[in-house]
Amino acid sequence: MVQPAPAPTRYRAITRSNVEGLGFWGRLRPETREAIEIVSQVLPFRTNEYVVDELIDWEQVPDDPMFQLTFPQKGMLEDSHYRRVRDAIWSGAERAELDALVESIRRDLNPHPAGQMTLNVPTLDGEPVSGMQHKYSETVLFFPSHGQTCHAYCTFCFRWAQFVGLEDLKFANKEADDLARYLRAHPEVSDVLFTGGDPMIMKSRVFERYVAPLLDIETVRTIRIGTKAPAYWPQRFTTDDDADELMRLFERIVQSGRHLALMAHLSHPVELSTERAQLAIRRIRATGANVRMQSPVVRHVNDNPDAWVDLWTSGVALGAIPYYMFVERDTGARGYFEMPLERCWNIFREAYQRVSGMARTVRGPSMSCLPGKCHILGVTNIGGRRAFCLQFLQHRDASLVRQPFFAAYDPRATWFDKLRPLTASDEPYFAMPGVETRLTGVTVGASDASTIDDD
Numbered sequence: 227m228v229q230p231a232p233a234p235t236r237y238r239a240i241t242r243s244n245v246e247g248l249g250f251w252g253r254l255r256p257e258t259r260e261a262i263e264i265v266s267q268v269l270p271f272r273t274n275e276y277v278v279d280e281l282i283d284w285e286q287v288p289d290d291p292m293f294q295l296t297f298p299q300k301g302m303l304e305d306s307h308y309r310r311v312r313d314a315i316w317s318g319a320e321r322a323e324l325d326a327l328v329e330s331i332r333r334d335l336n337p338h339p340a341g342q343m344t345l346n347v348p349t350l351d352g353e354p355v356s357g358m359q360h361k362y363s364e365t366v367l368f369f370p371s372h373g374q375t376c377h378a379y380c381t382f383c384f385r386w387a388q389f390v391g392l393e394d395l396k397f398a399n400k401e402a403d404d405l406a407r408y409l410r411a412h413p414e415v416s417d418v419l420f421t422g423g424d425p426m427i428m429k430s431r432v433f434e435r436y437v438a439p440l441l442d443i444e445t446v447r448t449i450r451i452g453t454k455a456p457a458y459w460p461q462r463f464t465t466d467d468d469a470d471e472l473m474r475l476f477e478r479i480v481q482s483g484r485h486l487a488l489m490a491h492l493s494h495p496v497e498l499s500t501e502r503a504q505l506a507i508r509r510i511r512a513t514g515a516n517v518r519m520q521s522p523v524v525r526h527v528n529d530n531p532d533a534w535v536d537l538w539t540s541g542v543a544l545g546a547i548p549y550y551m552f553v554e555r556d557t558g559a560r561g562y563f564e565m566p567l568e569r570c571w572n573i574f575r576e577a578y579q580r581v582s583g584m585a586r587t588v589r590g591p592s593m594s595c596l597p598g599k600c601h602i603l604g605v606t607n608i609g610g611r612r613a614f615c616l617q618f619l620q621h622r623d624a625s626l627v628r629q630p631f632f633a634a635y636d637p638r639a640t641w642f643d644k645l646r647p648l649t650a651s652d653e654p655y656f657a658m659p660g661v662e663t664r665l666t667g668v669t670v671g672a673s674d675a676s677t678i679d680d681d
C-alpha cells in the first residue's frame with residue numbers, strides 16, 4: 227500500500243522551560259497547571275509537539291492516557307513532598323534551598339533500583355566495563371553514551387534518574403570498542419540489545435559507529451534496539467534528515483544475515499493510530515527488520531484489557547509482534563502507577579483471551595527483578611491454599627527457568643519482593659544474591675530488589 231508521505235516536521239522539545247508559552251497551557255485547569263509546575267521540579271518532563279498535537283486528546287485531559295504518560299501529575303509525589311516543594315516555591319525560597327529539597331526527595335524515590343549499578347556489570351581485562359550489562363548468558367545490554375536521553379520521558383520510567391543530573395549514576399560508554407572486545411571474548415552472547423535512554427535519539431551516523439563493528443563478529447546473531455521512537459517521534463524513521471540513512475543501515479544489518487528487532491515500547495493503542503506511526507512501522511519492516519512490542523501495564527495509562535486488545539491487534543495488523551507485558555517497577559512515581567500483581571494478571575488474561583494466536587506471542591505480566599524475569603502465571607488454589615503460580619522466563623541461574631513455583635497469595639503485593647514462598651520447596655526461587663531468604667517473617671530481598679528491564 228502506497229501512502230503519500232506526511233509533511234516533515236521539525237522536532238521541538240516541550241519542557242518546563244517553554245510549556246507556559248504553548249497554546250494548550252491556557253486551557254488547562256489551574257490545579258493541573260500547578261501540579262505540572264510543582265511535580266516537574268522533582269520529576270522533569272520532556273515531550274514534543276507530535277505527542278501534544280496528535281496523541282493527546284485535550285478534551286479528555288487530565289484523564290487522557292497519553293497526558294498521564296507524558297506530563298507530571300499531582301499524585302506522583304507524596305502529599306508531604308508536594309506541599310514542601312509548593313511551600314518552598316510560594317515562599318520564594320532561594321534556588322540552593324529548593325535544589326537541596328528536590329535532591330532529598332529524589333533520593334527517597336529509589337532512583338536506581340538495586341543491582342542495576344553494582345550487579346551485572348561485566349569486566350574486561352579485570353576492569354569493569356561501564357555502559358554494559360551482562361546478566362543472562364545470551365544477551366548483553368549496551369547503553370551507548372550518545373543515546374542517554376529520550377524523545378520524551380515517560381513519567382513511570384526508572385531512567386528518570388539519568389535525566390535529572392545525578393551524574394554519578396549515569397551509565398556511559400564512549401567505546402564501542404569495549405563492546406566489540408567483550409563480545410569477541412564471550413562467544414556465548416548471541417544478542418546485543420541497545421538501550422538507553424533511547425538509542426534512536428542518536429543520529430544515524432553515530433548509531434552506525436556503534437553497530438557496524440558488531441557485524442564483523444560472527445557469534446552475534448541478533449541486534450535489538452529498545453526504543454520509544456515509533457510512539458513518540460515516528461518521524462525518526464520517515465521524514466527526519468537522516469531517516470533514509472537509518473533505513474539503509476537497518477538493511478545492511480539484515481543483509482549481514484542477522485536478526486534485527488526494534489523493541490518498540492508501545493503503551494497505548496493511540497500510539498499506533500496515527501498515519502505517521504503506521505508509516506514508520508511499515509518502513510522499518512520494509513528493511514527486513516522486525517518490530518516487537520513491549521511495555522509495562524500502568525495505572526492511569528493502560529490499566530484495562532481493551533487498551534491491550536486494541537494495541538496488540540493493531541500492532542499485529544501492522545506486522546509487529548507482541549513480546550512482553552511488564553509490571554511497573556519500583557522506582558520514581560511508582561505509587562502512582564503500580565497495581566496489585568493480581569490485577570495486572572487479570573488485565574493480561576482478559577486481553578489475551580480476546581486475541582488470536584498471532585498476538586499470543588506476548589508473555590506477561592513479567593517482573594524484571596533481581597533474580598530474573600518472573601512471569602505471573604496466575605492465582606490458583608493448591609492444597610487448599612490460595613497461591614500465585616509463577617515461573618522465571620529468565621534467571622541468572624538458567625536451570626531455574628521454566629520451573630513452575632508458588633508464592634503465598636497476597637492481594638496487595640505489587641512486586642516480587644512482597645511475595646513469600648508458599649512452601650519450603652519454593653524457597654530456592656526467592657533466593658537473592660547476598661540476601662537471606664526465610665519462609666516466614668524476615669523480608670525476602672530488600673525493598674529495592676529489582677534490576678533493569680529492557681524497554
Ligand SMILES: *Cc1c(COP(=O)(O)O)cnc(C)c1O
Nearest residue numbers: 361362365367594620678679680
Ligand atoms: C529482559 C532482559 C534481557 C532480555 O531478555 P529476553 O527475555 O531475551 O528479552 C537481557 N538482559 C537483561 C538484564 C534483561 O532485564
Ligand code: SF4
Nearest residue numbers: 376379380383385454
Ligand atoms: S527509556 Fe523508555 S520508558 Fe524510559 S523515558 Fe525513555 S522512552 Fe520512556
